[in-house]
Amino acid sequence: VSHSLQAIRTALRCRALLAASLAALLGGCSQGSISFLDPQGPIAQAQRDHFWFVVLMTLIVVAPVILQTPFIVWRYRYGGKGTYRPHWDRSRWLDIAMWGIPVAVVIVLAVVLWRETHQLDPYRPLESDRQPLQVQVVGFDWKWLFIYPEQGIASMGQLVLPEDRPVAFQLTSATVLQTFFIPALGSQIDVMNRMVTKLHLQADNTGRFQGKNMQYNGSGFHRQRFMTQVVDDAQFDDFVAHARRDGYRLDRQRFTQLNEKSDATDFAAMLGIKNYQHGDLMAFSPIPSQLFDAIAHHAPIDWTSLTPSPPQNRKAMDERMSPSNPIPVPPDAEENTHDEAEDNGGEKAT
C-alpha cells in the first residue's frame, strides 16, 4: 500500500504544482495556499493520502458498476447479441464477487479508518524533537485573536508560525460556535464558548496559507479569514521582538472593541491603521496574563498585569509565563477587577 501511495503522491505532486500555478495565475500568490490537496504539513499530507486511498478503494466497487452498466444495457438490449435467459437467477461466482469484494473493501476501509482516526486525533501531540509552540486561539465575531502565551504577545489578521516546529493550539470562542481551519495544514476543529478544544499542527514549509472560519456566524462570516504566515526561526524571533516593541497594548477599551461585531479590517481602523489589507499583521503587547483562560471560563481578566514591567524583568517574566509555570493570579488582583469583569459579562450578553 505504501509503495503505491508513494507513486500516487509523486503523480499528484505534479498535479498539485499545476493546480498551484493555475491558482497563482488566477488569484495571485498573495491569497495563499487553500487546499489540503496541496499539503504543507504532516497532518494535511496524511489526510490527503487518506483521502486518495479512500477514493481508490471505493473505485474498486464503483468503477466496475459505472463501466459495465452501459455495456450490459447495450449487450442485453432488445435484439442485441446477449443470450435471452429469463429463468436464470443465480451464479455462484458472481454472487461471491458481488458480496465478497465490497465486504473486503469495507473491512479494509474500517481498519484503516480506525487506525488513522487515532493517529490523526487532533488532541494527540505531534512527534518531534522540538518543543511545540503554544498558541491560543480565540474566535470573535468576525475575527481571530492568536495569543502566544510563552511570548506574552498576541496577533490578529496573521497567524505567524515557525517552520518545522509542532504547534499546540488551544481554542475557544468569545461568541457563538465557530470552526477553525487552515486547509493547507489540515484538521478542522470547532471552537466553542466556555469550552476549550485542542489541535496539533505543523508546517513543513514557509509560505502563506489561508485560514478561515467554516461555521456560519452572521453577516461578517465570509470576512473572518486570516493568513497563516510560516517563517523560519530567525524571522519568528523577529516577529516576537517586533510585537513586543511595537505591539498595540491590549487594554480594556480595545478588548471591549474586540467583542463588538466587526472584522479584522474594521478593528484595524479602530486601532488607527491606514490601508489595512486582508492578511496584514496586527501585533499586541502587552496583553493581560491568563487572557485565554479568562475568556474561556468567563473569569475576570487581570488588567493589572498590563502595567509595564521594567525591561530587565522581561526575560524573567517570560519564563514565569511559560505554561508549565503559570502566573498565579494574586487574590487582590481578582478582587480589584471583579466589577470590571461584570461589565464585560454585560456587554457579551447584549
Added chain:
Amino acid sequence: VSDIWNVVFGRLGWDALPFWEAVRDPTTFNIINGIIAGGAAGMVVLGALGVVILVTWLGKWKYLWSEWLTSPDHKKIGIMFIIIAMVMLSRAIIEAVFMRAQQAVGLDGGFLSPEHFGEFFTTHGTIMIFFMAMPFLTGIINYVMPLQIGARDLSFPVMNQISLGLTAAGAAIVMISLVLAPFSTGGWSGYPPYTELSYSPDAGVDYWIWAVTLSTLSSTLTGINFAVTIYKKRAPGMKLFRMPLFTWTALSTAILMIFGMPPLTVATALLALDRYLDFHMFTSDLGGNMMNYINLFWAFGHPKSTF
C-alpha cells in the same frame, strides 16, 4: 394607538416588509436586494391570489374541499404531498440559482447582502430537506406502497391527513416568511448559540423552529403509519419476502423516520423553550450546552441521510 398596535401586531412592524430597507435607505445595493426580495414576496402573494381566483372561476371550491382537502384517500394525499414538494422545489431552485449567481460575481461583494445570502442558504437547505425531499418521498410511498401490498389504505387514514396538514402548515410558514421577513440565517442545521435569542433576536429563527417542528412531527406520524401498514395490512399471501423491493425500502425509511425524527422535534422544542421561556438548554451561559443540540440534531441527521 401604539398600544393597540402592540397588542395586535406585537413586534411586527413595517421593517418586516422585504423591500423596507430599500425604501428607508435607497442605495443601489439596497434597491437590488429589495427588488429581489420584493419580487419573491410578490410571487407568493400573486401565486396565492391566482390559485384563489382560478378555483373561484372554475367554481371548484366544494370539489376541492370535499374531494381533496378532506379526503383520507392515500392516493390523493400522496398527490397533495408531491404537489407541496414541487411548489417548494421550484422556490428552492430559484434560490439556488441566486446563490450561485452571487458566488460567481461575489468576490468583492456581489449583489446580495450577507443577510440576504444567509436567508437564501437557510431556506434553501430547510426546504430541500424538510419540504421537498421528505414530502416527495412521503407522497410517492403514500401512493404506491398500499397498492403494492394490496392494502385498501394506510392503517391510519386520518393520521395521514394530519401528517399532510402539518407538512402543509410548515411549508406555509416558510412561504409567509418571504412576505413578512426575515427568515433565519442559521443554516438548515440551526446550530445554537447562534440561533439563541441573544445572537438572533429577530423572528427568523422562530419561523425556522416552527416550520421544522411541524415537519418533523408530520414525518414521525407518517413513519408510524407506513410501518404499521406494511406489517399489518398486507393482502393474504403477501409474505414479507414476497414484497416488492420498493415496499422494502419504504419499510426501512419508515423505521428510520420513527426513531430519527423525534430527536429533532425535541431539539427544536428545547430551542424554542430557550427563546420563549428563558431556558438555558443550549446557551453558552448558565449551564447550557450547545453540544447537546448538536448530538440531538445528528441523532436525527444521520438516519435522515439514509432515507
